[in-house]
Amino acid sequence: MKVLVLGSGVIGVTSAWYLAKAGHEVTVIDRQPSVANETSFANAGQISPGYSAPWAAPGIPVKAMKWLMQELAPLKINVKDIDTETLVWMTKLVANCNTKDYHLNKSRMMRVAEYSRDCLKALRQEINIEYDHRTLGTLQVFRTQGQVHSAKKDIQVLTECGVDHKVLTAEDCLTYEPALHHSIDKIVGGIHLPNDETGDCHKFVTELAKACEKLGVTFIMDTSIDKLTKQGNDITSVSTSKGEFTADAYLMALGSYSTHMLGDIGIKVPVYPIKGYSLTLPIEDYSAAPQSTVMDETYKVAITRLGDRIRVGGTAEITAYNLALLEKRRKNIEFSIADLFPYAGDLAKAEFWTGLRPMTPDGTPILGKTKIDNLFLNTGHGTLGWTMSLGSAKYVSDIISSKTPDIDGSGLSIARYA
Incomplete structure (x- = not known):
């Protein structure tokens, strides 16, 4: 299956890795000249489940x-x-500031983060990757x-x-x-x-992208992503500064920039x-x-x-x-x-x-399926993108590949905001 990954930060590149390992034909598109050049470039460096x-x-x-x-x-x-967008988001965050929701949200976040650390350990055993x-x-x-x-x-x-x-x-x-x-x-x-x-996220993503290329992943850089085109219940193409791109499945991994692009096709994410x-x-x-x-x-x-x-x-x-x-x-x-x-x-x-x-207002990332059959999400990780990256990527890759994920997906999808 052809999968188009939108975004080449730590979320996009780790997703590309697992999708390629699952046998998919993967293309990654990003507006930057190199991977991990925005939010993943100089984050705090902690992997802290x-x-x-x-x-x-x-x-x-x-x-x-x-x-x-x-x-x-x-x-x-x-x-x-x-x-208005800021005020709405802040209102939703305040609504989660209670003991019950705090414990629920923290347990969801830790479920992904603990799994992600295990995935990172497994990756280090599989390939030689150095990132301080x-x-x-x-x-x-x-x-x-x-x-x-x-x-x-x-x-x-x-x-x-x-x-x-x-x-x-x-x-x-x-x-x-x-x-x-x-x-x-x-x-x-x-x-x-x-x-x-701990580790340098930028170094990690740069080295993992090289490993992805060895698996056949194509990186199309210096390319702005303009819009998603939807027909019926499917995405049919992505418009970019270098023309139209098509795939069987599309993965949104544009971080903060996912919100407005998804909103244009009727999917509201509180990111x-x-x-x-x-x-x-x-x-x-x-x-x-x-x-x-x-x-x-x-x-x-x-x-x-x-x-x-x-x-x-x-x-x-x-x-x-x-x-x-x-x-x-x-x-x-x-x-x-x-x-x-x-x-x-x-x-x-x-x-x-x-x-x-x-x-997100509840701290948990938004992972997996949407109401559009061939559109999937991997976004909303907040300050914990590096911490949750590999676990989120493996989970979403399994969903796209129609495999049963290793962790419980309860409360991780966009459906929790319905």
């Missing part, structure tokens, strides 16, 4: 109001970019006793889902991240998730672009650098070791599709690395980046 949790949680609306009043805060809203990866886990650090108390709900879900974790004192944290001794007085405790991993920022800086003192990923719970900033570099990712900005690289948003992520690992890297040499995370 244990940290998979929806934004929509009890107490978040109140916290969000407080954050908006702070200079250094994990959430910012650009009021001038707020429109480490398997030393995630350390979530708390700066206040209030955060320790609030974490009890997450710990309960981790226990229910069988996710390995260890609750730590401040001194215990040094066992996993010795360089925190420079800032140990600012930490009151933490949680270690030993099965989480909204949440802008994020990152810094990538060279390590100056290896003894003062993190070993894996440290999640600063106060500022929602991930500090990740990638070979001889440190990737610092964070800040959620609600600003529609505005991709302006704002220097004032740099303060939040810069403060976290400077405060916790003051001697690790050279901030003066840091590369500053921004990208759009495709977020």
